[in-house]
Amino acid sequence: MWDYTEKVIDHFRNPRNVGAIKDPDGVGEVGSLACGDALKLMFKLDDQQRIADVKFQTFGCASAIAASSALTEIIKGMTLGEAEKVTNKDIAEYLGGLPEQKMHCSVMGREALEAAIRNYRTGESATTELEGRVVCTCFGVTEDEIERIVRDNNLSTVEEVTNYCKAGGGCGGCHGEIAEIISRVRGEPVQVEQPRPAPKRITNIERIKLIEETLEREIRPRLRQDGGDIELVDVEGNRVLVSFRKACAQCPAAKFTMKDVVEAPLRQFVSPDIVVEEVKP
Amino acid sequence: MRNVYLDNNATTMVAPEVRDAMTPFFEELWGNPSSIHTFGGQVGKYVEEARERVAALIGADPSEIIFTSCGSESDNMAVRGAVEAAGGYPHIITTRVEHPAVLAICRYLESRGCRLTELGVDSKGQLDLDQLKDSLRADTAIVSIMWANNETGVLFPIDQIAQIVKGAGCILHTDAVQVVGKLPVNVRETPVDMLSLAGHKLHTPKGVGALYVRKGTKLNPLIHGGHQEGGKRAGTENVPYIVGLGRACDLAAVNMKEEMIRVKTMRDRLEDGILATCSDVRVNGDREHRLPNTSNVGFEYIEGEAILLMLDEVGIAASSGSACTSGSLEPSHVMRAMGVPFTAAHGSIRFSLSRYNTDEDIDHTLKHLPQIVKRLRELSPFVQQVGARRE
Numbered sequence: 001m002w003d004y005t006e007k008v009i010d011h012f013r014n015p016r017n018v019g020a021i022k023d024p025d026g027v028g029e030v031g032s033l034a035c036g037d038a039l040k041l042m043f044k045l046d047d048q049q050r051i052a053d054v055k056f057q058t059f060g061c062a063s064a065i066a067a068s069s070a071l072t073e074i075i076k077g078m079t080l081g082e083a084e085k086v087t088n089k090d091i092a093e094y095l096g097g098l099p100e101q102k103m104h105c106s107v108m109g110r111e112a113l114e115a116a117i118r119n120y121r122t123g124e125s126a127t128t129e130l131e132g133r134v135v136c137t138c139f140g141v142t143e144d145e146i147e148r149i150v151r152d153n154n155l156s157t158v159e160e161v162t163n164y165c166k167a168g169g170g171c172g173g174c175h176g177e178i179a180e181i182i183s184r185v186r187g188e189p190v191q192v193e194q195p196r197p198a199p200k201r202i203t204n205i206e207r208i209k210l211i212e213e214t215l216e217r218e219i220r221p222r223l224r225q226d227g228g229d230i231e232l233v234d235v236e237g238n239r240v241l242v243s244f245r246k247a248c249a250q251c252p253a254a255k256f257t258m259k260d261v262v263e264a265p266l267r268q269f270v271s272p273d274i275v276v277e278e279v280k281p
Numbered sequence: 282m283r284n285v286y287l288d289n290n291a292t293t294m295v296a297p298e299v300r301d302a303m304t305p306f307f308e309e310l311w312g313n314p315s316s317i318h319t320f321g322g323q324v325g326k327y328v329e330e331a332r333e334r335v336a337a338l339i340g341a342d343p344s345e346i347i348f349t350s351c352g353s354e355s356d357n358m359a360v361r362g363a364v365e366a367a368g369g370y371p372h373i374i375t376t377r378v379e380h381p382a383v384l385a386i387c388r389y390l391e392s393r394g395c396r397l398t399e400l401g402v403d404s405k406g407q408l409d410l411d412q413l414k415d416s417l418r419a420d421t422a423i424v425s426i427m428w429a430n431n432e433t434g435v436l437f438p439i440d441q442i443a444q445i446v447k448g449a450g451c452i453l454h455t456d457a458v459q460v461v462g463k464l465p466v467n468v469r470e471t472p473v474d475m476l477s478l479a480g481h482k483l484h485t486p487k488g489v490g491a492l493y494v495r496k497g498t499k500l501n502p503l504i505h506g507g508h509q510e511g512g513k514r515a516g517t518e519n520v521p522y523i524v525g526l527g528r529a530c531d532l533a534a535v536n537m538k539e540e541m542i543r544v545k546t547m548r549d550r551l552e553d554g555i556l557a558t559c560s561d562v563r564v565n566g567d568r569e570h571r572l573p574n575t576s577n578v579g580f581e582y583i584e585g586e587a588i589l590l591m592l593d594e595v596g597i598a599a600s601s602g603s604a605c606t607s608g609s610l611e612p613s614h615v616m617r618a619m620g621v622p623f624t625a626a627h628g629s630i631r632f633s634l635s636r637y638n639t640d641e642d643i644d645h646t647l648k649h650l651p652q653i654v655k656r657l658r659e660l661s662p663f664v665q666q667v668g669a670r671r672e
Contacts, residue, residue: 002586012587012590013594015660018659018660029662033582033623033624033627033663034623036584036603036611036612036623036627037584038662038663039662040662057660057661057662058660058661058662059582059583059584059660059661059662059663060584060587061584061585061586061587061603062586062587062590064584065587065660138611169611170611221391221397224377224399224401225377226617227401227617227618227620
């Protein structure tokens with residue numbers, strides 16, 4: 001049972017400013033059905049360039065609905081200059097706080113607002129394209145976004161980052177990278193795990209055996225969790241040819257999977273110069 | 282406000298008869314059954330009586346029943362006990378839709394060096410039995426496959442599974458926590474080697490379970506330190522709760538047939554009512570092979586936690602496989618294993634009934650649920666897109 005404040009419950013039960021605006025000046029859309037929450041925000045400006053009307057539609061849990069509703073109340077009457085200074089913390093504070101694991105709902109509000117302002121100013125599409133390097137492939141969170149959330153909210157652990165923007169909340173493969181980003185933003189020394197040294201001077205047969213073992217021990221269990229699988233097709237020097245099976249074969253995120261889930265462990269446990277290539281069956 | 286409890290796969294109301302049977306063991310009969318004096322020793326016979334009652338409900342011999350603290354303990358004991366009795370780092374087979382009590386101990390043992398096969402399921406939540414056959418190996422120490430799924434109610438064909446596993450000479454454990462008390466169970470006809478059950482799913486308080494262990498099954502104990510339960514599970518017996526479990530098994534045996542028809546009728550009316558009044562709804566799981574009390578319904582384009590909280594406002598208690606309710610970010614592992622589309626998994630609601638539900642409960646739910654779904658869909662950005670596509 002979540003410990004929601006009365007204000008969260010109030011905004012969930014009686015959300016303010018629900019709906020759509022005809023001919024809006026700015027529209028921002030973030031999230032997706034797959035991610036479990038999504039927000040569409042639109043506003044209209046008056047002749048003094050203030051937000052005269054703002055409406056939202058949200059798919060999500062009680063706190064996602066409440067955070068969207070709170071956001072619209074906060075920014076109504078603001079100039080865009082004022083509105084773009086609104087942070088996710090402002091949204092959470094307006095609601096008297098959100099449970100830690102639900103902080104990502106407040107971040108979603110801020111992201112939608114930014115997307116809507118950008119849409120108004122530049123005419124860029126209302127949906128945010130992922131820009132920069134994607135760290136969390138499960139939820140599509142970029143390095144820039146994680147850096148910003150760590151800075152804005154003074155976060156210090158991977159778990160906190162997951163609570164605030166979902167990064168690291170899926171397969172967990174990016175936890176090490178998130179920890180590095182936190183350390184970098186906070187100016188602390190990075191503690192990188194030493195990779196296990198690969199055995200030296202192995203025969204090709206030993207090498208193939210080691211690759212098979214690593215596939216079975218490190219890689220397949222993770223793919224199978226999502227209904228996928230992988231087969232080793234061939235090994236040519238440092239090139240490892242594999243073929244995805246089942247769910248992985250149709251997965252749009254497969255190229256990320258290839259790098260993070262398949263190549264990285266093979267480089268760690270077999271040889272650092274391995275390059276994995278997908279062969280279509 | 283009306284209190285409509287439709288979350289009986291989570292836990293059940295304590296039956297008044299069970300509570301009454303337990304009371305003397307808090308008031309007068311609080312001795313230790315292992316004591317040599319009469320005051321304590323006299324309690325022992327009630328524990329044995331309870332053991333007989335539990336055994337009778339599932340067709341076992343009383344000596345094959347070990348009392349535990351909960352279903353999770355029974356599951357852990359079965360899997361770990363069999364692996365340790367086999368020695369070394371043997372192979373384990375389970376399914377991807379097991380309760381975490383089984384899945385987590387299997388994965389833990391895998392992290393300690395055992396080999397693990399997790400069988401997948403199809404879109405109805407059913408296993409491929411040929412895949413089970415192919416997965417069995419000479420060093421497979423245990424196969425642990427649930428009888429009924431807690432989220433969807435889907436029943437696995439445990440008789441066929443037992444034939445396959447026993448045919449290969451392997452040990453079969455089944456987590457029957459959701460089945461015992463709801464459907465007839467007879468371990469003489471269904472030759473599983475071990476079977477877990479939990480009291481609070483059949484109207485005892487939380488804190489008591491049992492593991493059936495077929496005579497001759499090699500099993501190491503989980504808890505060491507005493508002679509209780511034939512040396513298989515140390516710890517002074519939780520006498521009042523064990524007695525309560527015995528009484529609950531009695532009640533289940535007497536009432537099961539008639540009640541399951543009544544409960545199933547209510548469940549079907551609820552489900553048919555939802556399908557008739559709400560659009561973009563799907564039933565998750567195999568409708569032909571299901572517990573009679575469970576319905577798992579996916580409401581597309583809306584999110585489970587929001588539905589649950591609105592149901593809660595009108596006094597209806599249910600649960601969800603949505604990510605948000607569990608605190609994790611991904612929807613339930615069962616929904617994912619079945620390949621339920623995210624659109625429906627996030628909005629999946631489980632209704633689970635018991636003999637204490639009434640027709641009025643169903644009326645109340647069918648009165649409020651369609652309005653709640655409509656209200657949340659008015660908030661959802663996806664519904665208009667869907668509508669627009671259709672026009």
